[in-house]
Amino acid sequence: MAEVLVLVEVAPDGSGVRKTTLEALTAARVLGEPSAVVLGAPGTAAGVKDTLAEYGAAKVYVAESDDVDAYLVAPKAEVLAQLVGEKSPAAVVIPSTPEGKEIAGRLAIKTGSGFLTDVTEIAADGTATQVAFAGATIVHSKVTVGTPIYTLRGNSVTPEAAAGAAEEETVAVSISEAAKQTKVLDRVVEQKSSRPELTEAAIVVSGGRGVASAENFSVIEGLADSLGAAVGASRAAVDSGFYPHSFQVGQTGKTVSPQLYVAVGISGAIQHRAGMQTSKTIIAVNKDTEAPIFELADFGVVGDLNTVVPAATEQISARK
Amino acid sequence: MNIVVLVKQVPDSGSERSLDSSDNTVARASADNVINEMDEYAIEEALTVKESQGGEVTVLTIGPSTATDAIRKALSMGADKAVHVTDEAIHGSCAVQTSAVIAAALSQLEYDLVVCGAESTDGQVSVMPALLSERLGIPHLSGARKLTVDGTTLHVERQTDGGYWALEAQTPAIVSTWDTINEPRYPSFKGIMAAKKKPVTTMSLADLGVDPSTVGLASATSQVLDFAGRPPKGEGVKVVDEGDGAEKLVGYLAAQKIV
Numbered sequence: 001m002a003e004v005l006v007l008v009e010v011a012p013d014g015s016g017v018r019k020t021t022l023e024a025l026t027a028a029r030v031l032g033e034p035s036a037v038v039l040g041a042p043g044t045a046a047g048v049k050d051t052l053a054e055y056g057a058a059k060v061y062v063a064e065s066d067d068v069d070a071y072l073v074a075p076k077a078e079v080l081a082q083l084v085g086e087k088s089p090a091a092v093v094i095p096s097t098p099e100g101k102e103i104a105g106r107l108a109i110k111t112g113s114g115f116l117t118d119v120t121e122i123a124a125d126g127t128a129t130q131v132a133f134a135g136a137t138i139v140h141s142k143v144t145v146g147t148p149i150y151t152l153r154g155n156s157v158t159p160e161a162a163a164g165a166a167e168e169e170t171v172a173v174s175i176s177e178a179a180k181q182t183k184v185l186d187r188v189v190e191q192k193s194s195r196p197e198l199t200e201a202a203i204v205v206s207g208g209r210g211v212a213s214a215e216n217f218s219v220i221e222g223l224a225d226s227l228g229a230a231v232g233a234s235r236a237a238v239d240s241g242f243y244p245h246s247f248q249v250g251q252t253g254k255t256v257s258p259q260l261y262v263a264v265g266i267s268g269a270i271q272h273r274a275g276m277q278t279s280k281t282i283i284a285v286n287k288d289t290e291a292p293i294f295e296l297a298d299f300g301v302v303g304d305l306n307t308v309v310p311a312a313t314e315q316i317s318a319r320k
Numbered sequence: 321m322n323i324v325v326l327v328k329q330v331p332d333s334g335s336e337r338s339l340d341s342s343d344n345t346v347a348r349a350s351a352d353n354v355i356n357e358m359d360e361y362a363i364e365e366a367l368t369v370k371e372s373q374g375g376e377v378t379v380l381t382i383g384p385s386t387a388t389d390a391i392r393k394a395l396s397m398g399a400d401k402a403v404h405v406t407d408e409a410i411h412g413s414c415a416v417q418t419s420a421v422i423a424a425a426l427s428q429l430e431y432d433l434v435v436c437g438a439e440s441t442d443g444q445v446s447v448m449p450a451l452l453s454e455r456l457g458i459p460h461l462s463g464a465r466k467l468t469v470d471g472t473t474l475h476v477e478r479q480t481d482g483g484y485w486a487l488e489a490q491t492p493a494i495v496s497t498w499d500t501i502n503e504p505r506y507p508s509f510k511g512i513m514a515a516k517k518k519p520v521t522t523m524s525l526a527d528l529g530v531d532p533s534t535v536g537l538a539s540a541t542s543q544v545l546d547f548a549g550r551p552p553k554g555e556g557v558k559v560v561d562e563g564d565g566a567e568k569l570v571g572y573l574a575a576q577k578i579v
Contacts, residue, residue, distance in 0.1 A: 072462070072478075072487060073450070098438070098446065098463055105447035106454045108416055114541025115416075117445050127545060132444075133337040139344075139547040144540065181459030181493075186486040193482065203578070227578070245500050246481050251333060251441060252357060252499040260578055270334050274441075281576060282556075283569065294558055299572045303561025311566030316579050319570075 002032030002090035003059075005083060007076075007103065008052065009095045010044055012187065017051045019200045020095035022159035024152050025055040028093045029162065030124050035059035036166070037083060039076045041069045045168070053166035055159060060166050065173040067180065073099055074179035077106035083171065084111050084147055091126065096151035104151045113146025120156035120257075134251070134270065135277030154199040155257045191244065196230045198247065203260045204279070206232035206249055207242065208272070210265020210286060210305055214242045219309050220264055226316040232256065234272045250275035265305045268293025285309060321375035321469070321491075324429055325366040326422065326436035326448070327359040327394055329387035333441050343537060344544035345412045346442050348384060355390035358437025360397075360504040361497045366435045367398045368502065369469055376400045378429060382410065382421055388520075395515035396507030402518065403429065407525040412537030415443070419451035421535060424528040426456060433474070434494040438463055449496035459489035465500040 006028045009018045021036075028034040036057040038045040045062040052060050063079045080103065084092065092107065094100040096118050108115040119128035119141075126148055130139045143149070198204060205227065207220035217233075224231045233243035235250050249256055251274040261279035266272055268284070268291055276282070277296065284297035285305050294300045301308055331337045331351035340347040366377045379394040379402040381387055391402045405425050413421070426434065439446035453460030461467075461476040465484060468475040472491045477484040479498045507515075525532050533539060559568050573579045 072485070073460070074453075077454075101445070101447050102450035102460070102462060105415070105419075105445075105450045108541065109419070109451060109454045114414065115447075116542055117447065131550075132339070132547070133442075134333060136337065136550055137339060137547050138550055139339070140545045141542055142545055143542045146541070178457055182461055182487055182489045184485050185488055187480075188483045188486065190483040197481065246479075260573075260576075274333060278550075283572070285565075285569070289558075289560070294556070296553065296556075297558070298553070298556045299569070300556060300558040301561055301565040301569050302558065303565040308561055308565040308569065312569045315566060315570045316573070319574075319579055 003087055004028040004032040004034050005080070005087070005089045005092045006034045006036050006057070007080065007092070007094040007100065008036050008038045008048065009097065009100070010040060010048060017048045018095070019159065020097070020152070020154045022055045023154065023157040024093045024095050025052070025057060026160045027122050027152050027157045028091070029056055030122055031126065032090045033058040034164070035061060035089070037061045037063065037080065039063050039068050039079055041066055049166055049168070053164050054161050056162035056164040057166045058164050060168050061171050062168055063171040063173050065175065067175040068173065070184060071175070071180045072182040072184050073102045074106065074182065075175045077103045077110065078175060078179045079171065079173055080107050081110035089147060091148045091150065094149070094151045096153045100151050104149045108149055111146050113149055114143035115149035115151070116141050116143060117151045118153040119150050120153050122150055131278055134274035153257070195224065196228070198230045198232055198249070198254050199256055201230035201258055203227050203229035204232045204249070204256055204258045205229045205262040205264065206234060206266060207237055207264050208234035208266030209236040209240065211237060211242055217243055219306065222313045223262065223264070223309050226313045234266045263293050263297070264309055266293055267291045268296060321369060321373045321432045322430045323366045323369055323375060323377045323433045323435060324426060324431045325363050325377060325379050325394060325399060326434065327363065327379055327381045327390045328356040328440050329353045329381065329383050329390040330356045330440055330442040337442070339544065339547045343412060344547060345537070353386065353389060355393045356437060356440045358439055358497070358499060359390065361499050361501050362435045362437045363394045363397050363399060364502045364504040365467055365497050369433065369467070373469055378403060380422070380425055380429070381405070382418060391520060392515055393507065395518045396512045397505055398511060400518060402520040403523060404520055405523045405528065409525055409532040410535050412540060413535045414540040414542050415445045415447055415451060416541045417535045417539070419448060419455055421525070421528065421530055422448070423452055423455040424530050425523065426452070428528065432491040436494070436496050438496040438498050449494050453494050459493045461487045461489055461493060461495045464495050464497045467495055467501065
């Protein structure tokens with residue numbers, strides 16, 4: 001059976017394999033037998049091997065070296081290119097993060113291949129589905145040369161458990177000087193959140209300019225917590241200082257595609273819609289009945305978010 | 321310091337955007353075209369570096385002959401000159417091919433630093449800086465929310481979720497910027513008038529020594545097979561809160577089995 005390389009994304013906080021990797025392993029099964037590739041500092045593979053086995057990895061290539069983490073991106077692309085050269089896989093699937101996309105691009109040039117980013121689905125014949133123009137257009141694409149490389153958008157494929165042999169193979173890592181030009185001096189965590197990560201969450205509750213202040217974002221957080229959701233913010237809210245930029249959803253922020261997106265005090269300008277338009281179910285709360293967000297919403301409440309949202313939060317919590 | 325800023329003219333995301341059904345490429349001719357939003361931050365950063373280190377800022381763009389608004393904006397903000405690569409053969413190129421053209425153009429320019437936005441709003445492939453780094457063999461410092469220049473050493477704070485990575489590399493290098501890096505300046509009236517006199521050099525593939533058969537749709541590394549408008553959402557339900565808005569919202573969530 002054809003082999004498909006799947007790049008493993010390990011959470012930096014030590015919580016193991018990220019959900020995006022499980023999605024990638026699941027998607028890869030359509031094309032062939034997934035071989036997980038673990039690239040990281042020595043010891044990385046030990047903590048994640050079991051999870052990889054649970055999600056169908058037939059093989060686990062372990063490429064560990066301090067150099068991999070000490071330099072930005074280029075070493076990972078180099079090791080992957082080496083593996084592509086040695087194993088001639090049918091395809092490579094990489095979680096679609098900024099780093100994942102950079103790796104995919106470099107890998108494409110190194111292996112003389114084409115690559116497709118942010119795919120939401122891969123078919124058995126290699127055709128991929130992508131979403132263009134903030135969700136307005138659905139596109140089917142194909143790579144025409146070399147080994148197809150895909151980066152898989154988060155939250156598009158549901159991870160499915162499948163027993164895999166996870167046979168380990170150690171890969172010798174020797175990074176060229178050319179790949180060591182950008183040093184990573186430090187990785188700094190500025191804010192830790194106990195809430196789900198925005199691009200992985202099943203439910204997102206976002207606040208916009210209507211929230212009116214940083215303090216009042218507690219109303220958004222309250223609803224999010226009652227639903228076990230991630231918190232997001234519109235650009236207007238972030239620019240006004242109501243919430244940090246890392247929670248921004250939109251054209252210059254994150255793109256999310258959760259099961260449920262609740263837009264509170266958000267008008268629904270294209271800048272924001274670009275980041276959430278493909279959410280499965282959309283709920284809006286806004287005091288302006290003409291707000292464009294209502295055109296997108298499956299369910300909308302025209303009213304004051306300061307009355308509606310806390311009341312809803314209370315009722316949801318009471319049901320638990 | 322010689323700084324090159326890459327800019328792209330893209331269809332305005334506030335207007336209707338589409339693919340051209342004759343060849344499945346981005347419909348550029350019919351669109352309202354504007355400078356890619358992220359590029360304004362790149363231009364601003366380039367100008368800031370020039371102001372502190374001295375030197376020159378050159379704008380480089382690849383696009384149809386109509387891609388002049390993006391150039392004009394950059395020159396109005398304060399860039400010194402521009403290079404516009406335009407050639408019909410480039411139409412329909414994938415990111416891999418486009419990177420070869422940009423790399424060829426950069427090879428003809430002198431640069432210590434290349435600055436560009438981390439992604440464009442039309443293709444959203446977001447990989448151009450990495451492809452260029454790969455082709456030119458120069459370091460890439462990506463997703464910058466802060467750039468510090470210390471002679472030939474660059475320090476970048478790379479934006480991550482909840483924090484940053486501290487990066488270091490030597491020039492020549494390419495830095496891609498995130499929108500957290502700065503506040504782009506508005507062109508002044510003086511800047512707009514001065515822009516008209518700044519040199520814009522037009523180059524074709526022949527000028528760059530790029531073989532036309534290596535670019536364009538026919539030899540692209542990936543292709544769009546078909547596309548369709550997303551089916552419009554059915555009419556949603558809208559209620560006005562008369563003291564019962566929360567109840568109805570929660571009722572909806574329950575009906576969807578979310579609570």
